[in-house]
Amino acid sequence: MMRSMVSKLVDSEAGEHALGIFAEMEIEILQATFDLADAAGVDRPDNIPPKEGRKQALQAVVSAVVSGDFAEFWAEEMGAELFESTPSPKHVAAGADSDVWESQIETWAAGVREQHDGIEATDRELAGIVCNDLYGAELAEYENRVVAVEQSDLMEQLVAGNMRTAKQLITDATAEIQEEDNGE
Incomplete structure (x- = not known):
C-alpha cells in the first residue's frame, strides 16, 4: 500500500x-x-x-x-x-560473501570443470574465466563494481x-x- x-x-x-x-x-x-x-x-x-x-x-x-x-x-x-553484457540483477549488491555470490562462483566453476575434465584450478580461477567471457571483466573487478557494493x-x-x-x-x-x- x-x-x-x-x-x-x-x-x-x-x-x-x-x-x-x-x-x-x-x-x-x-x-x-x-x-x-x-x-x-x-x-x-x-x-x-x-x-x-x-x-x-x-x-x-x-x-x-x-x-x-x-x-x-x-x-x-x-x-x-x-x-560487455548486462550484469545479472541478482548479483547487484548481493555481497561478496553472500550465499548468492558463492553459489554463482561454484556454478560457474562446475560448468568449466564439466567442459574441461581434469582441469586443476580453484573455483575462483574458473569462475573468472566465465566472468570474463560473460562480462568482459576480471572476476575481482566485477565483484568490486557489482557484487560487493552497497x-x-x-x-x-x-x-x-x-x-x-x-x-x-x-x-x-x-x-x-x-x-x-x-x-x-
Whole structure:
C-alpha cells in the first residue's frame, strides 16, 4: 500500500514538478561550477546532462527504488554501460560473501570443470574465466563494481553524483586560486 502511494506521488504532476526543480537546480549548479573550473584552469568533465534527461533519470531511479526493482534498473541502465553484457540483477549488491555470490562462483566453476575434465584450478580461477567471457571483466573487478557494493551507495551515486562533482570542482578551483594568491 505504502509503495503504491509513493509510486503514485513520484509519477504525479507534483512529483514530476519537484524532480524537475531539483534537476534544474542541479544543472545550474553544475554549469556555474564548470564556469568556475574553466576560470581557475581546473580540469572538469566535458558535458552537462540535459535538464529534461536528468529529470527523467531521477524519476526512473526513484521509481525503481520505490517499486523494489532497483537491482534490475541498475543492471540494465548502469551495469550494461560498464560491461560487455548486462550484469545479472541478482548479483547487484548481493555481497561478496553472500550465499548468492558463492553459489554463482561454484556454478560457474562446475560448468568449466564439466567442459574441461581434469582441469586443476580453484573455483575462483574458473569462475573468472566465465566472468570474463560473460562480462568482459576480471572476476575481482566485477565483484568490486557489482557484487560487493552497497545498494545505498549505488543509489547515492545516481542521485548525488552531479552534486559531488560540483563540490569537487569547487574544492579544486578554490585550491588553485589559493595557490595563485600565495604566489605558488
